[in-house]
Ligand SMILES: NC(=O)c1ccc[n+]([C@@H]2O[C@H](COP(=O)([O-])OP(=O)(O)OC[C@H]3O[C@@H](n4cnc5c(N)ncnc54)[C@H](OP(=O)(O)O)[C@@H]3O)[C@@H](O)[C@H]2O)c1
C-alpha cells in the first residue's frame with residue numbers, strides 16, 4: 001500500500017502540470033481519485049480482473065521491428081525499469097506473445113522470458129505482488145488440433161516460469177483449424193493452465209462463432225484484441241466493437257498510441273526511425289498536426305499529456321482496455337496518469353470527429369501478424 005501511495009505522489013509531481021479551473025470543476029473534487037491500481041475491470045464474462053490499462057511487451061527483446069534491429073543491455077535495463085515502474089504506479093496487467101522477441105535471431109531474447117524474469121525478480125523484493133499475464137498462441141498453418149494449443153501454452157508457461165497465466169489468446173485466426181484452436185482454449189481452462197481466454201484480430205463473424213463454440217463448453221470468451229486508436233477506428237466500423245458490447249467481450253486495444261504517432265513527439269521534422277518511419281511519413285504527420293494540437297490543448301486543461309489524453313479516450317469507451325507499449329520507466333509512469341479521470345463526452349466526440357478527417361494509414365509489416 002505504501003508503495004501505491006508514494007508512486008501516486010511521484011506521478012502527480014512529475015506528470016501533472018498546474019491544474020486549471022477545469023480540473024477542479026471535474027468530478028475529481030467530489031469523489032476520491034482512484035489510482036491506476038485501484039480501478040479494475042472484469043475481462044468480459046470471466047472472473048479475471050485487470051487494471052484499466054495494461055502494458056504491451058512486444059518491443060521487449062524484439063529485433064525485427066523495434067529497437068533498431070538490435071537488443072542490448074541498455075535496452076534490457078530500460079525494459080526492466082518499464083516493468084517496475086508499471087507495478088510501482090499500480091498497473092499490473094502485461095500483454096506478451098510467444099512470437100514476441102525472438103528465439104532465432106542473434107542476441108535477441110523472447111519477450112515471455114523477459115517478462116517471467118522481471119516478475120520473478122520483483123517477487124523477491126515484493127512477494128505479495130500480483131501480476132496478470134496475458135500471452136498468445138501463434139496460429140501457424142502447420143499447427144493443427146486442440147493439443148497444439150495446450151502444448152504451445154505449456155511452452156509459454158515454461159518461458160514465463162509460471163504454472164498458469166491469466167489470459168490466453170489466439171493471436172490471429174488460422175487459415176484452417178480454428179475450431180480445434182477454440183477447443184484447445186477450453187481444454188487449457190479445464191486443465192487449470194489459464195483463467196480466461198480470448199482471441200485477437202478476429203472479425204465480427206469469427207468472434208461470434210468463437211463465442212458460441214466456447215459457450216457450449218460453458219466458458220466465456222473474455223476478450224478480442226484488435227488494433228484500435230483515435231486514428232485507427234476500424235473496429236467501430238467493421239462491427240467488431242458493437243459485437244463486443246453486445247456479447248460482453250472486452251475489447252483490448254493494441255497499438256493505442258498508433259505506435260507513438262499519437263504521443264505528439266513525432267512531427268514532420270522529427271519522424272520515427274526504423275520501419276515506423278515508412279508508415280508515419282512527414283506527409284502523414286503533417287495531416288495529423290491539427291488533431292495533435294487539439295489533443296494537447298484538451299490535455300492542458302486537465303494537466304495531462306497528449307499520451308494520457310489518447311489513452312483516456314479509449315478508456316472512455318467503457319469496455320475497452322488499451323495496452324500501450326512501454327520501452328522505459330518514463331513511458332510506463334506516464335501511462336498510469338491516463339487513469340483516474342475522464343474526458344467529457346463532448347471532448348470524446350470532438351476528438352473522434354477531428355480524427356475522422358484523417359485517412360488512417362494501413363500498416364505494413366506488422367499486418368502480417
Ligand atoms: N494482437 C496483435 O496482433 C498485436 C499487434 C500489435 C501490438 N500488439 C500489442 O499491443 C502493444 C502495444 O502496441 P504497439 O507497441 O504496437 O504500439 P503503441 O502502444 O501504440 O506504441 C508504443 C510505442 O510508442 C512510444 N511511446 C510509448 N509511450 C510513450 C510516451 N509516453 N511518450 C512518447 N512515446 C511513447 C514507444 O516507442 P518509441 O519510444 O520508440 O517512440 C512505444 O514503443 C504491443 O506491445 C503488443 O502487446 C498486439
Ligand SMILES: *[C@@H]1O[C@H](CO)[C@@H](O)[C@H](O)[C@H]1NC(C)=O
Pocket residue numbers: 227229231232255258259279360361362363364365366367368369
Ligand atoms: C495498426 O494501426 C496502425 C495505425 O494506427 C498501423 O500503422 C499499424 O500497422 C496497424 N497494425 C496492424 C497489426 O494492423
Ligand SMILES: CC(=O)N[C@H]1CO[C@H](CO)[C@@H](O)[C@@H]1O
Pocket residue numbers: 201202203204226227240367368369
Ligand atoms: C478484425 C480485424 O481487425 N481484422 C484485421 C486482422 O488483420 C488483417 C491484416 O492482417 C486485417 O486485414 C483485418 O482487417
